[in-house]
Structure formats: C-alpha cells, structure tokens
Amino acid sequence: MQQNNDVDVVTVGESMILFQPMTDGSLRYSPLFTKSIAGAESNVAIGLTRLGKKVRWISRIGCDPFGDLIVSTLAGEGVDVSCVIRDKKAPTAIYFKEFKGYGNPMIYYYRKYSAASKFSEADIQPEWLANARHLHVTGITPALGERTADFIKKVMEQAKARGLTVSFDPNLRRKLWSEEQARRVLLSLMPLCDIFLPGLEEAKFLMGEQPVAEYGKQFLQMGPKLVVMKLGQEGSIGFYQNEAVQSPVFRMDKVVDPVGAGDAFAAGLLSVLLDEDQPLDEDVLNICLPKALKRANLLGALATQFKGDWEGLPSIREVEQYIEGQDMITR
Template sequence: MQPNNRTDVLTIGESMVLFQTIGEKGIKYEPLFTKSLAGAESNVAITLTRLGKKVRWVSKLGKDPFGDYILSTLGGEGVDVSYALRDVEKPTAVYFKESKSYGDPTVYYYRKNSAASNLQPEDVQKEWFDGVKHLHVTGITPALSENAAEAIRKAMKMAKDMGLTISFDPNLRRKLWSEEKARSVLLSLIPLCDVFLPGVEEAEFLLGQQSIEEYGESFLQMGPKVVVLKLGAEGSIGFINGDSVKAAPHVVSQVIDTVGAGDAFAAGFLSVYLDNEAALTHVSLEIALTRANILGALATQFKGDWEGNPSLEEINSIIAGRVEATR
C-alpha cells in the first residue's frame, strides 16, 4: 500500500511494547500487567494525528507479534506505517513500568539487540520523505547503537537536502549510554535541526550551568531557527531571531504519570509551528507554546504514554475555556 502524497510530518524512531503493573505492589509482587504501545516518536505521531496532522512513522520492528501489535495500534490511530521495516532475526523491544504511590514510575528496558537498535544507515531511503513537509526525531534512537545514530544523522541530512524542516528533541536517556557519548552525539545533531526542544535539565547537561537566556542564545548560535526550552512547572520559553517569548504553565491539580509529557509538549508545539513556519511571529510562537504547555500538562493526568491525549476539538475547547480540564 502506498501512502497518498501529502504528509505533514515524518518521524523515525524506536517503538516498544510497554507492560505496566496494574497495582502498586511493584513488579516483584504484582501478578497483573496491562499491555500498550510506547515510544517517543510514536507518541508524537499519534498526538499530532489527533491534532489534525498527517503523520508517517518509520522504524524497524521484529517479525513477531509485538511488532504486529505496534503496527496495528499506530495504523488504527491513523498514522501511516507503510514504510516500517521488519527484521526476521532481531526482536521488537519491550519495557516494564512500575507504578508507585509516590514519585515517578520506575522503568526497566529490554531493548538490547532489538530490531530498532539494528537500524542501519543504508535502511534510510528517499522514499520515506516523499510528499513530507517536516521531519521529527529524538535523541533516543541514536542512543541505541552506533549504526542507529548514523541512520538518524543520515535521515536529518537527507531531509535538509530535500528542503524539509526538522525538529529535534534530545529526550536524554542516561540509562542508554555514557554521559560523554550522549553529550557528543546530541550536540553534533543540533546544527542539523530547525527546531530544538530541550528541557532545562537537558540544556544544563549539554552546556553546563547557564541562565535561561544564555541557553537560548547558545543553542540558536549552533544553527536552529527556533529553540524551545521546557521549564516544567514554570511553563516554557521560545527563542527566535534574538527575541524570546514565555508562556505560562497549564496548572493541573495532581500528577499521575510524567512519562510521555515531553512528547505531548512537542506535538502540541509542532501542530502550531507547522502552520506558521514560513513566517513564525511573536504571536504564533506564543500560541504554539501555550498549546504545548497544555498538552504536556494533560499528559501527566493518566497512565500510559499517549492514550489520554486530546483531539484538536478538545484542545481548542480547553484553550477557549469552554470545558474544564478533567485529566
């Protein structure tokens, strides 16, 4: 099956099958688990689709039931998966999330030698970019292996050569690689993107301790046209052309699960940015940040990485104040 020609966003990166404990007794004692899809790039793909964008997702999956499940879930959400690769020798990765009555959940990854970690530079094909306007990638897949990092680098260079805009969320995962390697690879990818989306802790990891304004200026000097810093409970701030815009946070009464919040934030921002990238203004940047803050906050209100993220109609109602945010 060939996708139709217009695609707003192509995203490339690992997706896994997530098993979550139903109760809060911990993995050691909890007998029951739920199964769902997880992965930064697929989280963004699904959320952007709900916000009215046409999205294509590409990765490498095992030729196994878990791979089948990922494809059917993404396809069922309206994401184009027609270019996904299957590996007959490597498995689809899985991970487990352990919910607690306090703090963030603990996660345990089983992704070594997975199909996604076997993504090769030669796997990246120009056909992936047919009819595509924008490429979104994160720093997770480059952390899986040297070859996966080179595949993402090749995809970013190919997208740039073909005239696409590119967004990059570092999405730092310290468990996956050494700090020295992570810093080196992530910094090397920043000049290839147009939109850079770090959190404050990631900015400090990459550049050392600086002021918020210094982070924005430093990253802009590396090449991106837009830098968006996630400030957690303080909202977010965007930098363009020597100017900055800060957006207030969307306040929620409690936090259930923070996993996936950064991906929802990225999708919220990109859903506005893609409609205004040719002439991004102070006003449109503030609108993008405001929507991103709302999406990021709402994502903390449910278990799971993407299931509770709102549709475009729902998010517009929240922004207009017509409905109360209940999650």
C-alpha cells in the same frame, strides 16, 4: 493503512511494548499487567494525528505479535506505517513501568539487540521523506545501537537537502549510553535541526549551569532557527532571532504519570507551527509562537493525567474547547 500521500510530518524511531502493573507496588510482586505501546516518536505521531496532521512513522520492529500490535495500533490512529521495516531476526523491544505510589515511575528497558537497534544508513529509502514538509527526531534513536547515531544523522541530512524543516528533541536517556557519548552525539546533531526542544535539565547536561536566556542564545548560535525550552513548573520559553517568548504552565492538581509529557509538548507545538506555510519566518513566529507554546504546555500537562504514554492525548476539538473554557457535553 494509509498510502504515501502528502504528509505534514515524518518521524523516525523505536516503539516498544509497554507493560504496566494493574496496581501500584513493586514489579516483583505484581501478578497482572496491562499491555500497550510506547515510544517517543510514535507518541508524537499519535499526538499530531489527533490534532489534524498527517504523519508518517518509520521504524524497525520484529516479525512478532508485539510488532503486529504496534503497527495495528498506529494505523488505527491514522498514522502512515507503510514504510515500517519488519525484521525477521531481531525482536520488538519491551519495557516496564513500576509505580510505587510516590515519585516518578521507574523504567526498565529490554531493548538491547532489538530490531530498531539494528538501524543503519543502508535502511534509508527515498520514499521515507517523499511529499513531506517536516522531520521530527529525538536523541533516543542515536543511543540504540552501534550504527544508529550515523543513521539518524544521515536521515537529518537528507531531510535538510530535500527542503524539509527538522525538529530535534534531545530526549536524554541516561540508561542507554554514557554521558560523554550522549553529550558528544547530541551536540553534533544540533546544526542539522531547525527547531531544538530541550528541557531545562537537558540544557544543563549539554552546556553546564547557566541562565535560561544564555541557553537560548548559545543554542541558536549552533544552528537552530527556533529553540523552545521546557521549564517544568515555569512553563516554557521560545527563543528566535533576538526575541524570547515565555508561556505559563497549565497547573494540574496531581501528576499521575509524567512519562510522555515531553512528546505531547512537541506534538502541541508542531501542530500550531505547521499550520503556517513558513513557520520559522520571524514575522510568522511573532504571531504564532505564543499560541504554539500555550498549546504545547496544555498537552504536556494533560499527558501527566493518565497512565500510559499517549492514550489520553486530546483531539483538536478537545484542545480548543479546553483553551476556550467550554464545558464538554458528555451525555
């Protein structure tokens, strides 16, 4: 386990145990499952660590074997898990993916009353943000429990007060809360972030049907310094000041599993921006944002090529070889 040394990114949120059938078909008839871990924030933490960044992941998990697996897996990936809270009364959450051979996989969550759903402002500790540059959060955590929206808002406020930059991926999960509550809470958190990372469907959910450029303009007016939108087959686009930068998609022959692609995208983007001392300076963005979007698009595309939310995420060496078109030496 790492100690609380300087870290590039702190991320806060729930990780769960993921069960996937070993063969495609209905969960009802699947006799055998593989077991792994998954969660938006831990996916980003692993992605960034593999790209050379130091990351501290904070969560509440149960004092159970599933919690043990999450901690050991993340620690084995080089993520700092020293601030994780182990709850003796609430369990680690689990979820299942169902692959039927067509369309996106179905997701079934079993996370109500989980340890992470008990997050509250009383849990926040000064060491969480100590010696850190950046905080990354998602819109999943506010949806988990009665006090989790206030909790994540306070974490964001404390990060801003301590001079950290903050990225916020709305990561809309309609199964976790009502649309009215989701829209209200997600919009209320936007003024507290410096980098906002919506997908096109999330932008429509928050603001209604509008041109992409109008989304960028309106989101910037709410407080973020940089808005990066994921556009699916159209790649991605970044807005800052009066500028817009678009980057094309990396096309893959097929999609195995799209879950986790947005988290991989966030890791790719942040890994480039945080190479800079002042990543949100206009002159810096003029130079580094095209590279950041290109890497983000690449990681998002690669994440669709394997089952599981993070296992196939590339190292920085693999990313550089892929972008440069070099052949991998395999034997």
